[in-house]
Amino acid sequence: VRDAYEKKAEKYLRMGGTINFGGGGEFHDVLHTLKSKGLMPEEAYPGLNYGEKNHVHGELDAVTKAYMEALIKNPNKKISTAWMDGFKGILDAYLGPLPENFVYQGKQYTSKSFAESLGLDPDDYVCLSSFTHHPFYQPFILEVADNWAWGEIYNVTLDEMMEIIDYALDKGYTVGWASDVSDKGFAYNKGLAVIPETDVAELSGAEKARWEKLTEKERNSQMYNFDRVVPEKNVTQEMRQRDFDNLQTTDDHGMHIVGYGTDQFGHKYYYVKNSWGADNKFDGFFYASVPFVRLKTIDIVVHKNALPKDIRKKLGI
Template identity: 40%
Template structure:
């Protein structure tokens, strides 16, 4: 009887120890604006990078400014359309993009507050770009099908379509009693587009060099700095510990990425309760990461904004990731707690301020 009782205690204790619900302790929590929704659009790239820049403005000036995502989207669509036509339709034309597209737009066109350029018509409360995207594609297809008989100027037709759906371009505006242009407003925010770099980690290119990563949404042929997987994690951790937030491009197609549960993990085994109870995770190697990228299990589905770090009761590190799917009905008020294992496996790239690089890694890179 004693032996049976002891066995029951051991089994119960073992079961309980592996069935603990998640308990998180925040270790780093950097300033960020409120979680908002990108609506029915594929513009997470602008929402994530705009949120990242809003945190940068807070870090640089102490001001909390809601930047316009759609001002950037509008100008980036013009660039996409030109690129699509000049490549004779042999590339993707979609709502997607990457963080550096926002930086490119900021550099050329400046920034404006969201209340100056919301991208919403009067009475609208939610972004929906399906009709606009279809209209833009129709114009581009008609021109490419027969440019000689196209009845008008396709570039002007694109601009008029963007004006109709998103609003006319902004030349000047008032903010806190002063008049600004988008470029003078950029100067006021103290943002310098040249200060931001994109870091990645893939084995098909030499480490500590920069290269154009061939993924569908990199229509602008942006450069990525390639570092080892361990160094990419080191860069992220050092940036957050030094007070810098991070823009994140990653894959969110896994069943264990859940906005409902506010969690992203890589369980070691197929575990139906992994999103509810703390579970061991896979050891993510550079080779496994590369394999998942090359077989398209890891793609550039979604961009978000890392604003802090946490740990669970077992000491596992997580990143506090601000999403752009709103927060109604979602755990963690729309944030995702992403384990380091998920970050290592599913991150395509991170964008940071170059001063957030650890010195030991900065010396290995030749920054432009």
Template identity: 40%
Template sequence: MKKIVSIGLLLASGIFPLLAQPSSEKATLSVISKAEYTPVKNQAATGTCWSFSTTSLVESQTIKNGLGEVDLSEMFTVRNIYTEKAKNYILRQGTAQFGPGGLGHDVIRAMATYGAVPESIYSGLPLGQKTHDHNKMDAQLKTYLDSLLKIRPIPADWMKGFQSILDDHLGKAPETFTYNEKPYTPKTFATEVLHFKPEDYVNITSFSHHPFYTSFILEAPDNFANGSYYNLPLDEMIKLTEHAVERGYSIMWDADVSNGCFKQNDGYALLWKGGKAPATISPEDEELKYDQQLRQSLYENLTTQDDHLMHLVGLEKSASGKKFFLVKNSWGDRGPFKGFIHVSQAYFAINTVSLVVPKAAIEKSLLTKLGIQ
């Protein structure tokens, strides 16, 4: 997520909407299929899109499983992952990345390890604060860790100081709480209310520098936990995504958005020729042809990076038959579609970095091919 914090700051400050933007024609997309989803949220001035997007996926999957709608705390997971990052940073003596970024598998692992809590129990907002702003917290955490690395030996209780900073900015995390008049711990809430199982989610990507139908550790700066992803040919990754949404499932989508083709304020992302949106945007605009080779070259020359993670919830088509994905963002209700953006298949093909997919959405033949039980 190389630029998402700066985007969050622009959004929070109100500067971003004042920038010159192309206009959009009235949407002419028809819905093929749409998953159920929870309301749009705003990550504001944070780099925690990975938690908002994947938490939204888990919320949708909870609805899909017939368990009802639950509003989950993104910041409970953020706190736990920051703690993991701190331990990793210290043990690697400052050579690892420490920052707000993360990937979808971090949320799945965090919920499996630490559990989950409702937003009403842990909002991560200090008293009187209405929107998230982690700029001071991120700086203080990094400064604290770097100061420790100048000491040998490092104090055995160094984590107390780290947790104190988190407490100041996010509030103390609950060890027990009451939800719908029943007592829970975060772990019992995850298992008993959400019926959460980490094995119910599969990490997917598509890059040709590793063998297809095998797994590999995705080379991305925010993959501090060395998460592995199953590697599919591009056409199969697209087919998997379409097939999942057609069956009423949703997907966590990790993509490059810091380019001239992702226009949240206009509601569309297309692979326009020249890499820039026209003055007037239409779903029928001509796009570049895509293939595995172009996708790979843009990844290897560092054009395509994991800027931002979102929640893919629908499949659509234009009047001419072009396919689009409906994507729920976490920048509040920005744009003509109130926080959603229509992403063309071509844009998706070139700019996708990774996916988190419910295992139940994947065809059994493909699971067998990947060696997933």
């Protein structure tokens, strides 16, 4: 996080304040820092130097943004050589100075040597998504505000993206998952994320007859009360692209898909670990339906060995 603040500040200044400067980022930020700076365990650098038990960056974000805005105004008509030292001073105050070395489980490390000891190679991880405004099987820069680093991701079809998620989980890998969480169907406290089919014309048989009896207000109320299984939309590639283009799907949050399961009717849900504490129905986890993941995924990150061979070949990885 600290490394991202510094790199983000440098790019923000170079771009004259015309790109996003805030607390958000993308999965490849972690991989870039792992490659360039290494890693530290939390106990070596907890980043809590401001009187809180948990990370609360609202004030830090506001202070660093104000500092950068002052630089953008360029009051001296040229940027001084002290600006980055000043920025790092703010980070030192809030997050703590970076240790050059540290002791972990009886051994001394630097951030680089600690990363090497873990055997993690950032080049082994691949970011992917599925959009039709870029060619499939080629990398592209994802056009979301938090992609301040202009990192590239690979583009695959929607069905292939879902195949990758399932293949990874079946092979014992987990999946980094960035998604829209502002959708009405995302109910973290209830432990569910779904895309109800509110258009009765799209339903059939008994389901259609049941929902036709209700008013639109009654349908919406029951569809979104999250106390029963409801029919969900059949999400297509075109529907997914439409929601991204018209900003009904937005880049909100990064999470961790760790498994999947089914409900009493055999509908599949992905088991997702969130980072908002453990105070919801499932102790910090929730279940995201297949339609929700198909429609609202921004991008995913997986180990390259978690890619099906045919898709990996198409991507040239």
